[in-house]
Amino acid sequence: MTTPLAPTSAPAIITDGMRRARTALFIVFFAQGLGFGSLFARLPSIKDRFELSDSTLALLTLALPLLAGVATLVTGSVVQRIHSDLVLRVAIAAELVALVVIGVAPSFAVLIPAWVVMGIAFGMVDATMNMKAVSLQVRYGRSIVVGFYAIYSAAGIVASLAAAWSAHQGLPLWMFFGIEAVILLPLLLATGRHLVHARVGAAGGQAGADKRTSLKVRVPWAPVIGIGIVLTSAYFIESSASSWGSVYVKDTLMAPESIAALAYGGYSAAMLIGRLSADRLIRAFGATRVIRACALIALVGMVAVVAAWAPWVALVGFALAGGGLCVIAPLAFAAAGTLDDSGVAVARANTFTYVGFLLGAALIGPIADLSSMRVAYLISVALAVVILLMAGTLAKRLEGKEYALSSTP
Structure with a gap:
């Protein structure tokens, strides 16, 4: 329940x-x-x-x-x-x-x-x-x-x-x-x-x-894994930006280190700005519109990173990705909260954030060595597509039944 x-x-x-x-x-x-x-x-x-x-x-x-x-x-x-x-x-x-x-x-x-x-x-x-x-x-x-x-x-x-x-x-x-x-x-x-x-x-x-949490709560893994895929994708992209963003801008786009260092800074700043206003936007327009719009922005951002022909394009792309992903993790946890009232589903979903973080840090470098950093970042583009495709399912869980993170009059 x-x-x-x-x-x-x-x-x-x-x-x-x-x-x-x-x-x-x-x-x-x-x-x-x-x-x-x-x-x-x-x-x-x-x-x-x-x-x-x-x-x-x-x-x-x-x-x-x-x-x-x-x-x-x-x-x-x-x-x-x-x-x-x-x-x-x-x-x-x-x-x-x-x-x-x-x-x-x-x-x-x-x-x-x-x-x-x-x-x-x-x-x-x-x-x-x-x-x-x-x-x-x-x-x-x-x-x-x-x-x-x-x-x-x-x-x-x-x-x-x-x-x-x-x-x-x-x-x-x-x-x-x-x-x-x-x-x-x-x-x-x-x-x-x-x-x-x-x-x-x-x-x-x-x-x-004063009510104690129930013992032996059973939460089905299938919906948790669905939410976990979204979290893994989001944290893979974040990890790829934090671990390899400056390297990509410096080595692939030949930017000076002082410029390359702004890659993750722009990502983080855009994410912070987005999170400061996201709750108000969700209350105004509903979770469905906000999640889908943000997922699309994140995808556009990662496409810009891969297609970048100049450092500034990649920096804008990382910033768009950060701004787009700002609501994904928080609302994914909120969606996990609809699966039970014990918090077990939220804890299980949280594990997937570390999976994404580790994969992002570990895979980009070796794949770049085998091909190029630009090709390696195609994984982040693919995962942004996954988030966009699953955004509707995530929003449906949030706004379905009586769990209404929808717009308010």
């Missing part, structure tokens, strides 16, 4: 508890984006400190999403036995503590356990925060979930700028990560108790907040 959104003709009553839960989730999404973004932005410092080879560093960077992917799959079972708000609060604290330990680690032997904890905690936070975002959207009765992703995107940009500043100032890793933990942990502790109002399976009000 699905948990329906309130019909647009009968708007949901937004309580103070729900508003506080939304604020608490904003802080969680920001902490998640800041922590992960900071770690990857300071990878050169980690490499130098522990004198890692390129191969070892590559293994570490691949291990993190692998650990997170396994953890997010397991989380679907964990939250059937332990309240999701407790899992989320413990995991986000563990993630920040692991980040600090990575910063102070005196040896590789200490770094590895902290790295493992970081990956597992990140996956558990990723799964539970998405569960709660979808659950709270159900209670709100209107689209709010994309806004959480806007905060996540903004946190990644803040992390990049903060890491650049700290590296320029020669700030030690332990101090940089420690400052983040000192700022974020008190905020998370202060607001974490409000997450109960966004609890998965809550029917509304305090009575719903």
Whole structure:
């Protein structure tokens, strides 16, 4: 049985508890984006400190999403036995503590356990925060979930700028990560108790907040895999842009490095701008129109990247792809939320994001070596077509029956 959104003709009553839960989730999404973004932005410092080879560093960077992917799959079972708000609060604290330990680690032997904890905690936070975002959207009765992703995107940009500043100032890793933990942990502790109002399976009000999640929830894999294909496609494109975009612009289109570096920056900026306005657009025009329009924009963007005859064309293409994909992941998770009211489907769907991320990072380079980077990016074009073809099915699940992410009068 699905948990329906309130019909647009009968708007949901937004309580103070729900508003506080939304604020608490904003802080969680920001902490998640800041922590992960900071770690990857300071990878050169980690490499130098522990004198890692390129191969070892590559293994570490691949291990993190692998650990997170396994953890997010397991989380679907964990939250059937332990309240999701407790899992989320413990995991986000563990993630920040692991980040600090990575910063102070005196040896590789200490770094590895902290790295493992970081990956597992990140996956558990990723799964539970998405569960709660979808659950709270159900209670709100209107689209709010994309806004959480806007905060996540903004946190990644803040992390990049903060890491650049700290590296320029020669700030030690332990101090940089420690400052983040000192700022974020008190905020998370202060607001974490409000997450109960966004609890998965809550029917509304305090009575719903006190209700325990059912044990042994069974969610059919077939519809989850359908949603997972969309998520894998979207994250493959994102990974190909983040991992290889600047390389493509520099080596294939012969742009200077200062220009090539803008490839992922434009992608990220367009995604952030799109996410800041997406919830309003969905409420105004409905999920179907927004998803289809965004999927088409993403496809046009990737076609422009492959067909680019000059660096600026590719940069515009990456920006269009980022702007087009801004709603795909959030609304895919919202669609997964219609499959059950336990959050298990959302956790399972979340695993596919790591599949896409890993495939995008791993396949583009080898295929480019065998042919060319332009040919390799045809995979991203094909996956953009997949997203466009499946956009209608995704929207139908969101707007079908009583789950109405449709336009409001």
